[in-house]
Amino acid sequence: MQAVILAGGKGTRLAERLNGRPKPLIDVLGVPLLERQLDTLAKQGIANVVVLVNHAADQIEDFFASRPPTPTARLIDDGAPRGTAGAVLACLETLEERFVVVYGDTLFEIDIPAMLAEHEASGADLTLLLHPNDHPADSDLVEVDENGWVTAFHGYPHPPGADLRNLVNAAFYICERRALETWRQSPAPLDFAKDLFPRMLAQGMRIRGYLTFEYIKDLGTPKRLDKVERHLASGVVERAGLAAAQRVAFLDRDGVINVQRDYVRTPDDFELIPGAIEAVRMLNEAEFRVIVVTNQPVIARGEADFDAVHRIHARMESLLGAGGAYIDALYLCPHHPDKGFRGEVAALKGPCRCRKPGTGLFEQAANAMKIDFDASWMVGDSTSDIEAGRRMKLNTILVETGTGGRDQKWTVQPSHRAADLLAAARIICAPAMKPTMAQGSDT
Incomplete structure (x- = not known):
């Protein structure tokens, strides 16, 4: 399978730690986050990777030039900020029939074949990884029915007093390319969670929720980066795996x-x-x-x-x-x-x-x-x-x-x-x- 890494973000909230680098190259216990992502994907048999770049794209190019050659990795420059969905739609014709979308500011340890198996068995157009967290009030939440099918999206901020399940969109997706074809001409910027997914649901697309306790964290702020590093050092990430x-x-x-x-x-x-x-x-x-x-x-x-x-x-x-x-x-x-x-x-x-x-x-x-x-x-x-x-x-x-x-x-x-x-x-x-x-x- 193929993975698409969204690596075009500036990382404004992490500026004090980045020292001029783009967010995907943030140092995580001495290793660039992008390298950790590529290694995790490779361990699960995904070496075919498309990296969508924009801000400081030259530094990400230099990063790949400094590594052993990866024939199945390809960099595509967005040319301009397009939003998460807009960036993928702009290069859709170059992608495979099925691919994983990974955000460039997350550290994850997910059994992707297990998620893929549920995606295939369900016949979904799209499967979203969901999990609970300790701050749902400022998270994008998803509603699912008793069979695991997504019925609604609730972007934050949520209405005061709203009662919503703590099912957070963890920003890790399995997509069927054919399901996105209709939206290729949508004007950018276009965000997956706030724009495209609700529209797809309204058009009758079959969107699956994959609920897991496995480890996935965004490290877009210094506080979150520190927490992820503590989790890595203490073994929390490893202990959250399906095999543990x-x-x-x-x-x-x-x-x-x-x-x-x-x-x-x-x-x-x-x-x-x-x-x-x-x-x-x-x-x-x-x-x-x-x-x-x-x-x-x-x-x-x-x-x-x-x-x-x-x-x-x-x-x-x-x-x-x-x-x-x-x-x-x-x-x-x-x-x-x-x-x-x-x-x-x-x-x-x-x-x-x-x-x-x-x-x-x-x-x-x-x-x-x-x-x-x-x-x-x-x-x-x-x-x-x-x-x-x-x-x-x-x-x-x-x-x-x-x-x-x-x-x-x-x-x-x-x-x-x-x-x-x-x-x-x-x-x-x-x-x-x-x-x-x-x-x-x-x-």
Whole structure:
């Protein structure tokens, strides 16, 4: 496959570190960022690279002249600032039928073949890499449906009080050339995220969201550059790979993250338990993948549909994100075993594998990432949560919020007890409990 690196930016915010160099040549622990990108692509079998240059193009030419010859690398000068999409569209006829778009200010360690496999299997025109971060309010956010198809784009700044999923466009794309042909004559400058993608979606293009916890960070400011260098030096980048076993903090939702009040049927019913933001942020910083596993029988009972639950989770992620915290994934069970509710959904009635203490939600997570279950945890407020954790051989914590174990459905003892999620996070992150690992996001 071919990669297109957008390397024409000036890097105004990094001026104090660049010393007159273009942004793609910023020094990252003694190695130019562009060299790190080329090496990462080559390791994944992508040596055919087109580098789109503009600002200080002569310096990037000199950079390639100083390296061993790369016959499959080609530099194209934009001639003028065209925007991210405009630059690609201007040279579209020189590109292959399928290519990866890489921004010249990101450090990434992504399993591209895994992303490509999902792209091909879905038949998408375009696949975007998505991930949560700790500052969604100033990020371009993407909405996806339950099947992973993009339904909306939300560029920042977002409307005040908007409830949006923390799914950030990480600026790493797999594109089918044919899908871009229609837009070749669009006037520049043209940006992918703010201009082209919303137009493509409106025209019925099939755009896929690829959600991953893998490492990708933009280093467009001195603060972000310093963070990336710390992550490289401490092994965070390597530990975020798909091949690395991940420590996970599985969290129940109702009664653990949010106040338990009968059932949560609308976003207005959702209220975070005090300390929940600090707890999730603590787990993020300790490199635990935070995964919510929740029974939501309101769907089967006909009291809230999938869209309503989606909006509830958007409220949860917005509230967490406002405090610099994020979840890595969420899995829910929509089923309910009992019949007799007005408006119930017959297809969702009856037994299932995913309703806790069933283990189906955990198995879905295990299919999506390599999990070190011995070093992972289940935090819940019911004996069903604790029994599910026991079946998965997880360390378990029963919190006193919510039902506090008073449901007494299962005779099971937790590994630990805690007053609330924040106290549970302190147990999980205590030095005696802590193997090595962390992420935290800046893109």
